[in-house]
Amino acid sequence: MxxxxxxxxxxxxxxxxxxxxxxxxxxxxxxxxxxxxxxxxxxxxxxxxxxxxxxxxxxxxxxxxxxxxxxxxxxxxxxxxxxxxxxxxxxxxxPGPDPVAVRLCRDKAWQRRTLAKAGIAVPGFRVITTDAVDGVLAARELGFPVVVKPATGSGSLGVRLCADEDEVARAVGLLLANTTDERGAPREPVVLVERFARGREFSVETVGDTVAGVTGKHLGVPPYFVETGHDFPARVRDSERDDLVDTTRKALEALGVGWGAAHTELRLTPAGPVLIEVNPRLAGGMIPAVVAAATGLDLVDACVAHACGQPPPPAVGGPGAAAIRFVLARGPGVVSAVTGLSEAAALPGVAAAKVTTAVGARLGEPTGSFQDRVGHVITTGSATPTAAARAEAALAAVGVAVSRTTHADALRLPR
CATH class of the missing domain: 3.40.50.720 (NAD(P)-binding Rossmann-like Domain)
Structure with a gap:
C-alpha cells in the first residue's frame, strides 16, 4: 500500500x-x-x-x-x-513548520507587535477586546480612514475600511459580537483597528527559501477588500520588487515561519513597503494556478513535496505572465442564466473560464469577501500587460444573471 x-x-x-x-x-x-x-x-x-x-x-x-x-x-x-x-x-x-510559530502567526495582533519590534514597517494599530467605544477612541488616535478587521481570519471576511466614527463603532461592534469563525469554530473576540496604508497592494509567494514571485492584486470597491483579480508577475520596477521581497524575507525570519509556504501581503506606499500580514500557508485566490500558468512552477506540488520530504518539482517553464479575474456575485437573488463561457474560452490566451454557481442557485447578500466570487477566468501572455488585458476581455464575455428576490426571500437565503 x-x-x-x-x-x-x-x-x-x-x-x-x-x-x-x-x-x-x-x-x-x-x-x-x-x-x-x-x-x-x-x-x-x-x-x-x-x-x-x-x-x-x-x-x-x-x-x-x-x-x-x-x-x-x-x-x-x-x-x-x-x-x-x-x-x-x-x-x-x-517534516513541517514550527507549530508554535504558525499558531502565533495566525494572531494578527501578535504578528503586528513582533514585526514592529523587528523594525519592519506595519500600519499603526490598536487591539480592541472590550467594546466599540474603545475602537472609536483608537481610530481617533490613529487618524481616519482606518481598517477594522478580526485578529484571526481569512479571505477578507469582516475586514472594512471606515471613514468616520459611526462606521468604526458598527464594524467593531459586529466583530466583537461574532464569537465563531466561518467554520463555526470558537473565536476570541479580538479586533484590530489600524491606520490605512495608502498604496498599491501586492503579495509575495514563497515556499521555504524559494521566492516564486510577486503578485499584483486588484481590489473591489471600498469599504471592502475583496480581491477581484491578480496579475503575475506584478508590474513593478526591479527596485520595488527587490524591496517587497527583502521585506518579506525579514518578516518570515522575524516570525519564524520560513519553513514552508507563505503568502505575504504588502502595500507599496510612498515611504516604501508596509507589511499588511503574513499568512503561513499557500496563497488562496487561485494564485497558485496563476503562477503555474505563467511559469510552470507548481506551488501545490512543491508544498506536497515539502510536507513529505521529497524533492521539489522541476521547473518546466511557461509563457512568462498570467492573470486572473473573478466573476462576482450580484445577489441577493436566484441565478437565472450563465452565459459567455464558451465565448470567453475561445479568446486569445485564455487558459480557463469557469463559473462555480449554476442556474437555480440562490445567492445571498454580497459579503465583501472571497465568498462573493462565483467564477473566474485565467489568461496568459508573454508579458503581464498582455495577460491582464486578455483577462479583462474574457471577464467581460462571461455573464451571471440574477433574478432579484423580495426582501422576505432574501432574509431566508443561505449566507
Missing amino acids: SDWFVLVESNTTGSGQVFCARARARGLRPVVLTCSPGRYPYLDEDAIDRLVVDTGDIEAVLATCRTLSRVAGVTSSSEYFIATAAEVAARLGL
Whole structure:
C-alpha cells in the first residue's frame, strides 16, 4: 500500500482537490480528515479517502493519524487548520513548520507587535477586546480612514475600511459580537483597528527559501477588500520588487515561519513597503494556478513535496505572465442564466473560464469577501500587460444573471 498523505480539512475553492491530485501523482494515497465530508464535493468526484474526526481537537487528529500505517506527511490547505496540521506533523516526527510559530502567526495582533519590534514597517494599530467605544477612541488616535478587521481570519471576511466614527463603532461592534469563525469554530473576540496604508497592494509567494514571485492584486470597491483579480508577475520596477521581497524575507525570519509556504501581503506606499500580514500557508485566490500558468512552477506540488520530504518539482517553464479575474456575485437573488463561457474560452490566451454557481442557485447578500466570487477566468501572455488585458476581455464575455428576490426571500437565503 502507498504511504498516506494526510490533509487536515481543506479549503473550499479548489486547491484542496489539487493537493490530493498532486499527492497521487507522487505515488501517495491522500486522505482528508474532516468533521464534515459533505463540505468537499471533490472527495466523491475523485474517490478520495476521508476519515470523519473532530478536527478542532488536536489529540483526536493525532490519534486518527496514528491509526494509519506509513504516513508520509501531514498538512492542510485551509488557513484555519494549518496550525493543527503543523502540530500533528511535529508530534509524528514528520517534516513541517514550527507549530508554535504558525499558531502565533495566525494572531494578527501578535504578528503586528513582533514585526514592529523587528523594525519592519506595519500600519499603526490598536487591539480592541472590550467594546466599540474603545475602537472609536483608537481610530481617533490613529487618524481616519482606518481598517477594522478580526485578529484571526481569512479571505477578507469582516475586514472594512471606515471613514468616520459611526462606521468604526458598527464594524467593531459586529466583530466583537461574532464569537465563531466561518467554520463555526470558537473565536476570541479580538479586533484590530489600524491606520490605512495608502498604496498599491501586492503579495509575495514563497515556499521555504524559494521566492516564486510577486503578485499584483486588484481590489473591489471600498469599504471592502475583496480581491477581484491578480496579475503575475506584478508590474513593478526591479527596485520595488527587490524591496517587497527583502521585506518579506525579514518578516518570515522575524516570525519564524520560513519553513514552508507563505503568502505575504504588502502595500507599496510612498515611504516604501508596509507589511499588511503574513499568512503561513499557500496563497488562496487561485494564485497558485496563476503562477503555474505563467511559469510552470507548481506551488501545490512543491508544498506536497515539502510536507513529505521529497524533492521539489522541476521547473518546466511557461509563457512568462498570467492573470486572473473573478466573476462576482450580484445577489441577493436566484441565478437565472450563465452565459459567455464558451465565448470567453475561445479568446486569445485564455487558459480557463469557469463559473462555480449554476442556474437555480440562490445567492445571498454580497459579503465583501472571497465568498462573493462565483467564477473566474485565467489568461496568459508573454508579458503581464498582455495577460491582464486578455483577462479583462474574457471577464467581460462571461455573464451571471440574477433574478432579484423580495426582501422576505432574501432574509431566508443561505449566507
